[in-house]
Amino acid sequence: xxxxSRIRLFAVARKExxxxxxxxxxxxxxxxxxxxxxxxxxYAISWxxxxxxxxxxxxxxxxxxxxxxxxxxxxxxxxxVDHLPAARDVLxxxxxxxxKLALVIPPGFSRDLGNGASPGAPxxxxxxxxxxxxxxxxxxxxxxxxxxxxxxxxxxxxTLTPPITAESRVWYNEExxxxxxxxxxxxxxIMMIIxxxxxxxxxxxxxxxxxxxxxxxxxxxxxxxVLGKLIPYIGIGSIDVAITCLLGVxxxxxxxRGDILLLAVLxxxxxxxAFALGIWISAVVKSQLLATQMxxxxxxxxxxxxxxxxxxxxxxxxxxxxxxxxxxxxxFLVVTRGIFLKGVGLDVLLWPALSMVLFAVVGLTLxxxxxxxxxx
Amino acid sequence: xxxxxxxxxxxxxxxxxxxLTRRFGNFTAVDHVTLEVRRGEVFGFLGPNxxxxxxxxxxxxxxxxxxxxxxxxxxxxxxxxxxxxxRRIGYMSQQFSLYGDLTVDENIDLFATxxxxxxxxxxxxxxxxxxxxxxxxxHTRMTRELPLGWKQRLALGTAVLHRPPVLFLDEPTSxxxxxxxxxxxxxxxxxxxxxxxxxxxxxxxxxxEYCHRLALMNRGTLIALDTPAALxxxxxxPVFEIRTPDGPHAVQALAGAPFVRAAGLFGRAVHVTLAPxxxxxxxxxxxxxxxxxxxxxxxxxxxxxxxxxxxxxxxxGGAVED
Numbered sequence: 248x249x250x251x252s253r254i255r256l257f258a259v260a261r262k263e264x265x266x267x268x269x270x271x272x273x274x275x276x277x278x279x280x281x282x283x284x285x286x287x288x289x290y291a292i293s294w295x296x297x298x299x300x301x302x303x304x305x306x307x308x309x310x311x312x313x314x315x316x317x318x319x320x321x322x323x324x325x326x327x328v329d330h331l332p333a334a335r336d337v338l339x340x341x342x343x344x345x346x347k348l349a350l351v352i353p354p355g356f357s358r359d360l361g362n363g364a365s366p367g368a369p370x371x372x373x374x375x376x377x378x379x380x381x382x383x384x385x386x387x388x389x390x391x392x393x394x395x396x397x398x399x400x401x402x403x404x405x406t407l408t409p410p411i412t413a414e415s416r417v418w419y420n421e422e423x424x425x426x427x428x429x430x431x432x433x434x435x436x437i438m439m440i441i442x443x444x445x446x447x448x449x450x451x452x453x454x455x456x457x458x459x460x461x462x463x464x465x466x467x468x469x470x471x472x473v474l475g476k477l478i479p480y481i482g483i484g485s486i487d488v489a490i491t492c493l494l495g496v497x498x499x500x501x502x503x504r505g506d507i508l509l510l511a512v513l514x515x516x517x518x519x520x521a522f523a524l525g526i527w528i529s530a531v532v533k534s535q536l537l538a539t540q541m542x543x544x545x546x547x548x549x550x551x552x553x554x555x556x557x558x559x560x561x562x563x564x565x566x567x568x569x570x571x572x573x574x575x576x577x578x579f580l581v582v583t584r585g586i587f588l589k590g591v592g593l594d595v596l597l598w599p600a601l602s603m604v605l606f607a608v609v610g611l612t613l614x615x616x617x618x619x620x621x622x623x
Numbered sequence: 624x625x626x627x628x629x630x631x632x633x634x635x636x637x638x639x640x641x642x643l644t645r646r647f648g649n650f651t652a653v654d655h656v657t658l659e660v661r662r663g664e665v666f667g668f669l670g671p672n673x674x675x676x677x678x679x680x681x682x683x684x685x686x687x688x689x690x691x692x693x694x695x696x697x698x699x700x701x702x703x704x705x706x707x708x709x710r711r712i713g714y715m716s717q718q719f720s721l722y723g724d725l726t727v728d729e730n731i732d733l734f735a736t737x738x739x740x741x742x743x744x745x746x747x748x749x750x751x752x753x754x755x756x757x758x759x760x761x762h763t764r765m766t767r768e769l770p771l772g773w774k775q776r777l778a779l780g781t782a783v784l785h786r787p788p789v790l791f792l793d794e795p796t797s798x799x800x801x802x803x804x805x806x807x808x809x810x811x812x813x814x815x816x817x818x819x820x821x822x823x824x825x826x827x828x829x830x831x832e833y834c835h836r837l838a839l840m841n842r843g844t845l846i847a848l849d850t851p852a853a854l855x856x857x858x859x860x861p862v863f864e865i866r867t868p869d870g871p872h873a874v875q876a877l878a879g880a881p882f883v884r885a886a887g888l889f890g891r892a893v894h895v896t897l898a899p900x901x902x903x904x905x906x907x908x909x910x911x912x913x914x915x916x917x918x919x920x921x922x923x924x925x926x927x928x929x930x931x932x933x934x935x936x937x938x939x940g941g942a943v944e945d
Contacts, residue, residue: 254736254742255736255737258732258733258736258737259737261733262722262725262729262733265725265729266722266724266725269724270724456720456723457716457718457719457720458720458721458722459720460686460716460718460720461714461716461720461721461734461778461781462737463686464684464685464686464709464712464714464716465709465734465737465738466706466709466710466737466738466739467737468706620686621686621687621688622681622686622687623647623687
């Protein structure tokens, strides 16, 4: 490979900047799309289960049963929307999806409580299981609420030291807000998509417009063209990372506990790889439309589904788990979440960092190799 | 990288290729072309569409790898030293291929830099190109807004920014009016006066006359190579001009005859090129009489390049259908 001429490299980079400045479509893609995506997904995606719509079928109608219902209402997780006379009335509400949980208190609940019958007084919880994740969480909250209430009832008037008490404390995301996990993850997935999309056009556009023919007739080297095109995009990408991080901190109030400089350096590594991937696609397919579609395919879906952003990688079937190693956003995601929430340093992030270096090197090599200064 | 040779090897021809061939799958676009272009020459490259002109030029410019063959451009090997060649040639592609979203100045600057014009010389070269292309008053305009004739002059100027010893022009004047075409050729002569070798493809016959030597190409092969005068003189086939009130039918009647090489309308007259032993004028008159077409006048004329071109293309299987 020929040596790089700095003069030619910067000539290509400068030309790319001038063209970008005049290309409104690319500018919108570069600066508005990430903000739009962050705001949209940041507000839309939430795994927090709160205010679960609940109906109560209280067939006992005693002080105790009303006290249990009150405990549900006071927990903050349940919103009692209605009281129904019979359990069968719940079905149409479940069908329409307006209610997630029905709490059925059978007649004699209070009496069973009073005589200390084993295995205790039964309460029925009917849960809409269409969304298994939500259903599991609803069940968990229900159990917890019932348990703490029954403990209070059992202990009334007596003193009893339970053999074990679990003092749980949550670290890194103390309020268990899913937003705190989503926003740093979004920074990674959004950058993956934007990067691949933006650069997927660059070389294909030159082939389509015919300008590649004139460029190819000059002594400019392949590496100079690829790097020259990369430099302005790295600049744009860095601005995007900064904007999305600032929005995360100031708009979504996500804590940024780690080293900002480390975040910047690792972001840079990631951007090189992600943009090189786009350039590679562009050089291979030589058509803007096809390149855009390819870029969407290889960035969008894996970034959302296989990066660990939506679904935990540990819970994936083995083939997908292996496949996820090929998804660069996976590593950047660990970095953004780690630096934002845990405030960890390079000692912890060494592997993802090295993976991103590898990704950048492979991406650049592929891009330079795929780009030929030859017409056919 | 070893020490660079800046000038072509002394005495080497501008272009010298032997057996140059390019295949695309089963299709042979260029088939064993052998030619030599002397330094300082205006070398014309003639042929119908699909003859392989563009493919040949691209191979000479290092833009397309030859499948077979050997040779040199500006003294450098076309198979191995394409990057060296690119430093010493100017290339103007058939399709306008400067950046439409850059201004005239920006395009000139970009290609001056990429082609290695030293920074100190760039302003002077830029002025030179602007005046050459007549774009002094339009240098800040967006290139895509320029009329085609101006774009082509700019493309020519951009191609010679770095004073290349060899210049390749692929149908540089297609689509522009005759006046602009004439002006363009004056630019080409200005360049050759400075010692530049010009390799130019065209399908305008009057342009072919401007060239020192012409190569005729059809269906991927070289079918003739000589000076325009020698090519005209070399046409053995007699050419007749016929005046008739019904030109189109006369062409039809003649084109079907076995002794006719080519027949066509030239203005209001019909020109017919015969095989040398076809029987001449009487055979033509008889054929037209049989078809019921009156002949007002018939006379033998001197062949033009166009007759030579058509006769040669016809005798090598006609033009490739697009």
